[in-house]
Amino acid sequence: MHPSLSSGQHPPVPNAQKAYLLKTRHDIRSAMHVVSGMSQVLTMSDTLTPSQQKAVTLLKKNAGLTMELIDGLFDTIEHEEDARQKSSDEE
Numbered sequence: 001m002h003p004s005l006s007s008g009q010h011p012p013v014p015n016a017q018k019a020y021l022l023k024t025r026h027d028i029r030s031a032m033h034v035v036s037g038m039s040q041v042l043t044m045s046d047t048l049t050p051s052q053q054k055a056v057t058l059l060k061k062n063a064g065l066t067m068e069l070i071d072g073l074f075d076t077i078e079h080e081e082d083a084r085q086k087s088s089d090e091e
Contacts (some may be wrong), residue, residue, distance in 0.1 A: 036063040
């Protein structure tokens with residue numbers, strides 16, 4: 001853990017990584033929406049074996065959890081950028 005952070009806090013994302021993530025945000029979300037959408041289509045199939053149904057259910061659940069993580073990451077980055085911009089505007 002970063003020495004200046006308390007439990008539950010995350011270290012700040014370096015600027016180069018922030019810029020990269022913000023530029024690729026649409027691509028990352030689009031790919032995850034494809035995975036999520038395909039898993040939803042597959043759950044409607046009547047031809048899946050029980051093992052395949054279980055795998056699709058797991059895929060759908062994990063795609064949702066991954067989207068939550070991605071959204072949280074982008075929210076954090078955007079919040080940091082807003083705070084940084086506000087701070088520089090006040091100077």
